[in-house]
Amino acid sequence: MNQHNPVGIVMIEDDEGHARLIEKNIRRAGISNKLTHFLDGGSALDYLFNAEDGPRHNGPALVLLDLNLPDMSGTDILEKIKSDPVLKRTPVVVLTTTDDKIEIQRCYDLGANVYITKPVNYESFADAIRQLGLFLSVIQVPENDAS
Amino acid sequence: MLDLDQRRFNRLALGAVLLGFVLLAAAFGAVLLSQSLDRRSNAWVQHTFKVVDGLNQLELTVERSETAARGYVIQPDARRRQTFEANRDRFAPSLAILRSITADNPRQGAHLDRLTPLLTAERDLLNQVTTLADSRGPRAAQAMLVPDMEKRRVNAIRAVLSDMRQEELRLLNMRVADARQASRWSQLALLVTGLLLGLLGIATFATVRRYTGQLDAARLRVDQLNTGLEARVKERTADLQRVNAELQRFAYIVSHDLRSPLVNIMGFTSELDAAAKVLTRLIDTVEADAPQLIDEPARLAAREDLPEAVGFIRASTQKMDRLINAILRLSREGRRNLRPERLDLNDVVPAIVQTFEQQLAKLGAHIEVAPALPTVEQDRVVIEQIVSNLVDNALKYGVERGGHIRIAAQQRGALTEVSVADDGRGIDPKDHERIFDLFRRAGKQDVAGEGLGLAHVRALAYRLGGSIDVISQIGQGATFRLVIPTIYREQEPEA
Numbered sequence: 001m002n003q004h005n006p007v008g009i010v011m012i013e014d015d016e017g018h019a020r021l022i023e024k025n026i027r028r029a030g031i032s033n034k035l036t037h038f039l040d041g042g043s044a045l046d047y048l049f050n051a052e053d054g055p056r057h058n059g060p061a062l063v064l065l066d067l068n069l070p071d072m073s074g075t076d077i078l079e080k081i082k083s084d085p086v087l088k089r090t091p092v093v094v095l096t097t098t099d100d101k102i103e104i105q106r107c108y109d110l111g112a113n114v115y116i117t118k119p120v121n122y123e124s125f126a127d128a129i130r131q132l133g134l135f136l137s138v139i140q141v142p143e144n145d146a147s
Numbered sequence: 148m149l150d151l152d153q154r155r156f157n158r159l160a161l162g163a164v165l166l167g168f169v170l171l172a173a174a175f176g177a178v179l180l181s182q183s184l185d186r187r188s189n190a191w192v193q194h195t196f197k198v199v200d201g202l203n204q205l206e207l208t209v210e211r212s213e214t215a216a217r218g219y220v221i222q223p224d225a226r227r228r229q230t231f232e233a234n235r236d237r238f239a240p241s242l243a244i245l246r247s248i249t250a251d252n253p254r255q256g257a258h259l260d261r262l263t264p265l266l267t268a269e270r271d272l273l274n275q276v277t278t279l280a281d282s283r284g285p286r287a288a289q290a291m292l293v294p295d296m297e298k299r300r301v302n303a304i305r306a307v308l309s310d311m312r313q314e315e316l317r318l319l320n321m322r323v324a325d326a327r328q329a330s331r332w333s334q335l336a337l338l339v340t341g342l343l344l345g346l347l348g349i350a351t352f353a354t355v356r357r358y359t360g361q362l363d364a365a366r367l368r369v370d371q372l373n374t375g376l377e378a379r380v381k382e383r384t385a386d387l388q389r390v391n392a393e394l395q396r397f398a399y400i401v402s403h404d405l406r407s408p409l410v411n412i413m414g415f416t417s418e419l420d421a422a423a424k425v426l427t428r429l430i431d432t433v434e435a436d437a438p439q440l441i442d443e444p445a446r447l448a449a450r451e452d453l454p455e456a457v458g459f460i461r462a463s464t465q466k467m468d469r470l471i472n473a474i475l476r477l478s479r480e481g482r483r484n485l486r487p488e489r490l491d492l493n494d495v496v497p498a499i500v501q502t503f504e505q506q507l508a509k510l511g512a513h514i515e516v517a518p519a520l521p522t523v524e525q526d527r528v529v530i531e532q533i534v535s536n537l538v539d540n541a542l543k544y545g546v547e548r549g550g551h552i553r554i555a556a557q558q559r560g561a562l563t564e565v566s567v568a569d570d571g572r573g574i575d576p577k578d579h580e581r582i583f584d585l586f587r588r589a590g591k592q593d594v595a596g597e598g599l600g601l602a603h604v605r606a607l608a609y610r611l612g613g614s615i616d617v618i619s620q621i622g623q624g625a626t627f628r629l630v631i632p633t634i635y636r637e638q639e640p641e642a
Contacts, residue, residue, distance in 0.1 A: 015410075017411030017415065018407070018410060021414040097410065118406075118410050120409050120413050120465075121413065121465075122416070125410065125414060126417075
């Protein structure tokens, strides 16, 4: 049903297992949007800002962001996205194991749209991802001026 | 150098004071003695003068009466006779006085014995002569006097009196010499006593000075030790807090990093489970359609081994998740800022007890709160957590049906002790340390739990600057004692 949605999903997640589980559940929720996965913050930023087919130059996107990355903190990426005049409208979903209140608050302060704690319980995890699919299907992502 | 301790110094001081008193008394005695000796020797001198005076008087009386009598015999007239009679009548009283004042001296007594008949004879002769002169005329009387004069009685009287004077002077010299000697001894005694007092004074002064010096040195040492101790305690406390902070950071990071793989394990176990179900369905289909393709191991693997493995993985992962959460909670507890406030335990404790009403009703148990609890200045949340954890523990593990819990508190100086006592099954003394360890439990494992409650309580007690322990024997209930500072004092800021 979202066949013609042009929104690309950018997943920044260093744990391949988590990435796999997230993708599986997104697909199970019936979301077939293009999903690009990055294992570290550097290459993800490079794609977001500089790639020809990246969100900065080409089309709207949704970012799934893990906070614990090997090369930089997820909050740095969040800050960069939200301070860019073009990318700041891109919805960012923070998906991480930290349920520290201060950390959550900081993410919202920086402009995160949704904050999801990865629960150890898989059913809850799958539910959360599926709801994310639902979220993806109802939000209206504004057309990028640059496109 | 001889070291003076308190007891020894006290004994010495007491001894010195006593000795001082004895010496003073001796000096006083010596002075009194010497004074009394002086007085006695003066008295003896007076006495001698008195005796000598008596002797002189007597001699004079005798001379006068003789002269008057002789004059009367040569030329009788009334005035001479009168003089004679007056002097004659003084013989006896003078003698009596002399006898009485020399009564103590037998030698003077002997002299007096010699004198008495001489005086009597003299008096009798003079009486006879004067009477003769009156009756027969001066010539007869003169004739009577002449032979008597040859006897020289008056000279004998004079000699006796002189002997007595000599004797008295000899005695006086003797006595005065004695008194002088005694006075010299007493002066010597006074001098010695004075010297001893002086020595004692010097010794006492030296001792006191040394003792004071030692006290000063000791105080200085104590001061130095105190200062050093404070610094060491500060250092240790800072060390401990740094270690504690590190441990908490470690716990925080570990629990987070452990969670990440756990998400994968759980997730892929579920995937595995789903995949296994697909395979099981396939086996079911194949078994129905072509049973010869399925052997026993395949059937067992799909129907029993796979679900069993998945079940165990899930159960273990869930348990691990709970443990990690517990560590996380402990580390968070340590990071929370404490807000001390005045807490009247008379209000706080009953409020906590109220939250257990349902459990109490179910168990038929009863909680007694002791009257007149003290007031503390501590973090409300932490105090509530500790007390309710202890009550919860007592209800879970201690109290049996219809049991009894008693909560009491009292202030002991700067500390306040809160105790929660139950009459339940008790705890073996060998487990008293163990029960406060993380994930460790003791006794019959018949109640669900992770072994976190008491570890948590202990961490909280430490956080408040206090401690917790337990007094218990198997079958005799258990009393948990929380000891905390009555007023919370902020410890050094974390390094």
